[in-house]
Amino acid sequence: MGEGKEQKVIIQHYIPQCILKNFSNDKGQVYEGLVMEKKTYLTNVSNSMAERFTYEHSLIEANILEKYFSRIENYIGPAFSRIISALEKYEENSNDFKKINRLINSYMREYLIFYYRSGALLHEFSHEQKSPEDRVLLLIRKLISSDYIKRLSETVVNHYSFCILKSNEGNFVLSDQFVSTAALKIKNRFTNVSNRQIGLKQVILFIPLSKNYYVVYFHGKSPIYICEDKINELNTEQLNEVNKVIINNSYKKSVGCNKEPLELGLSEFEFRSPVTYLAGYKSGATTGSVVKKEIFFYRKDEEVMEFFESTDWLKFKSLERNDICRCGSGKKFKKCHMDIYLECKRMMDHIENNGDSRIYNVSERSTTELPINEWFGHVTPKE
Numbered sequence: 001m002g003e004g005k006e007q008k009v010i011i012q013h014y015i016p017q018c019i020l021k022n023f024s025n026d027k028g029q030v031y032e033g034l035v036m037e038k039k040t041y042l043t044n045v046s047n048s049m050a051e052r053f054t055y056e057h058s059l060i061e062a063n064i065l066e067k068y069f070s071r072i073e074n075y076i077g078p079a080f081s082r083i084i085s086a087l088e089k090y091e092e093n094s095n096d097f098k099k100i101n102r103l104i105n106s107y108m109r110e111y112l113i114f115y116y117r118s119g120a121l122l123h124e125f126s127h128e129q130k131s132p133e134d135r136v137l138l139l140i141r142k143l144i145s146s147d148y149i150k151r152l153s154e155t156v157v158n159h160y161s162f163c164i165l166k167s168n169e170g171n172f173v174l175s176d177q178f179v180s181t182a183a184l185k186i187k188n189r190f191t192n193v194s195n196r197q198i199g200l201k202q203v204i205l206f207i208p209l210s211k212n213y214y215v216v217y218f219h220g221k222s223p224i225y226i227c228e229d230k231i232n233e234l235n236t237e238q239l240n241e242v243n244k245v246i247i248n249n250s251y252k253k254s255v256g257c258n259k260e261p262l263e264l265g266l267s268e269f270e271f272r273s274p275v276t277y278l279a280g281y282k283s284g285a286t287t288g289s290v291v292k293k294e295i296f297f298y299r300k301d302e303e304v305m306e307f308f309e310s311t312d313w314l315k316f317k318s319l320e321r322n323d324i325c326r327c328g329s330g331k332k333f334k335k336c337h338m339d340i341y342l343e344c345k346r347m348m349d350h351i352e353n354n355g356d357s358r359i360y361n362v363s364e365r366s367t368t369e370l371p372i373n374e375w376f377g378h379v380t381p382k383e
């Protein structure tokens, strides 16, 4: 550990200050919101999204990870400023949008590193409660696998659609997961990998630039106000919908420049993460796994998932189309709970039918490599 001449960095940020300041007011302050307590308060950027010795481990030389992240932050900070001014120029006089797209694409690896940093430090991918030191090891393992991050970046850049969202009032919020994700569709799968993992199909990613701009990458059916290859200016209702998804991605905190949109998003935060599942297969095998909290962009998909998890759908099992629905509505099954029941049954069939060929193991690797496999052999890159 050397002579100890070097000063240890005590307060370490898991969201870089160069990004936090883009969400601050002109005094360098942000509103920080605690998602569980649903409490907001004003704080300085230098105190926000930080903890004492976030990335230190007794077996690792002091400040190693701090330096690694500082190096990245030192060039992502100016890059973010360049991107924002390119967007402002585009709005004034039609800067080439494809050029902006390429500029933003070129930092995909860095966005993903920030995403994994938050995930590992704030308790993602861990089967049971990990100590802070164990989380540092998880983080290092993730970052060492740079080939994975490279391939994942290529998947997003080559296969997802791209656009920008804009809030004229500077009302976007930022979650401590850094990149926020949501599934655009239920995919009849719930073991091993979340529906909203980066790199999967039918997923939307929100990458923060500032309180005025978010970068969006998506695959699948996006809402009408998120159109590819342009800047989409959001009205208040649309903005609240996006902020709700972003805040639901938070582990502990979100921040925003303005209090009202932050508080509105916090009021709708649901704690469902991380979820442990035990899956039983026809072969007799069982598997347990941790699934990232499910977040669906559309309310109707959320309803199916809640219904599935409640196991209420099982009581509709023996009903025929024209039977009276068992929920007590008095309506025919086909006009009431049939669609949602069939969706749940498809999920269960999927689990049962894939049991013999796909026994999942719970490991960091399995949660990250499946997203790329989903594309394998099915898609040719966009030009």
Ligand SMILES: [Zn+2]
Pocket (backbone or CB within 6 Å): 325, 326, 327, 328, 329, 336, 337
């Ligand atoms: Zn019903």
